[in-house]
Amino acid sequence: MAQLDVRQKLEILADAAKYDASCASSGTSKRNSKDGKGLGSTEGIGICHAYAPDGRCISLLKILLTNSCIFDCHYCINRKSSNVRRARFTAKEVVDLTIAFYKRNYIEGLFLSSGIIGSSNYTMEQMVEVARSLREDYHFRGYIHLKTIPDADPELVEAAGRHADRVSINVELPTVGGLKRLAPEKSASRIEGAMGAMKTSIIDARDATKKYKSAPRYAPAGQSTQMIVGADAATDSDIVSRASGLYDAFGMRRVYYSAFSPIPDASAVLPLKRPPLMREHRLYQSDWLMRFYGFAPGEVQAATTDGMLPLDIDPKLAWALKFRESFPVDINRAPKSMLLRVPGLGTKAVARILTTRKWRRLRLDDVGRLTVSVAKVRPFIVTEDWRPTVLLDRVNLREVVAPRAEQMELF
Known part of the structure; x- marks a missing residue:
């Protein structure tokens, strides 16, 4: 086989990395170099790959160390039995690429994952070496996200957190049964054990930084995970339950959903x-309901039919239509928890409502200026000059408030 140059490897391994969705960079803070010699920044202009909570774009070089793998997971394009073109970077090549891309203002950080080569420990050692070299040899202060390997020695996984802003361990599939069937060489208990150990290390480091200013940072952007949607028989209700459990048990910053391809x-x-791509989109919306809107997993599951979220309307609207007795909500009197349940009102709109109503009573036009579609909100609210009469009792209310087909197109 002909020797591949770095550009050819980059083409293969960047394409292979596209199946991993968990590369968002939210939650990090800027690394400052005391001596002013550090490379990297989260404030420059670069390729848009992910966004921080304050709206800053974080551009990432997203690649695999290798797409070769000793495992044979049925759903993975890089599985051992897959007939794909293989490539492998050395640790030094990844470091050189990252620095070169940064100096050209292409990127502001690195997302690095890998297939398993040789052994889990060997692969993890190579990935940690990339992060170590960037931080210590080149004083790189940009963002680093490492995909860790649960089968690797805990000391190696722990070392990843010392150099990376975020670490992640993929749970792979929503159910233990699905994992056994489609990835028999992987173990749900080992994956969760590694997640638990990472959670402990992150908490210990945060406690240390509260006591000692000189304490080293450890994965300041936390840990995330990803599960594949549609490769097994798991329902949306199963996925919602699994995601909620991951947030509660392991303090996940994000659970990502990737539609099986x-x-x-x-x-x-x-x-x-x-x-359908819309299924993935609805799961992300359900995730936001649990994380930011105060919905319990059971309430999101109540919006499903036979365990599946509707594709034509969002989960919050589906819940509202099933529990019409909870509406209408008085915009000028209702607590925040109920305002967040009104279809069409986001967290920012609710915050504005709570602030404004301290000084005056809100009218329908006021609410209309805070939302994209006042028609969607109107059946579920009461304002100073508006009260729905028969709207909530209409049999075709779903058709009235559902988005048009062209508004649901995903590209």
């Missing part, structure tokens, strides 16, 4: 078609 020479146990 059929791969060449696919295993016979896999579905022939990918699930």
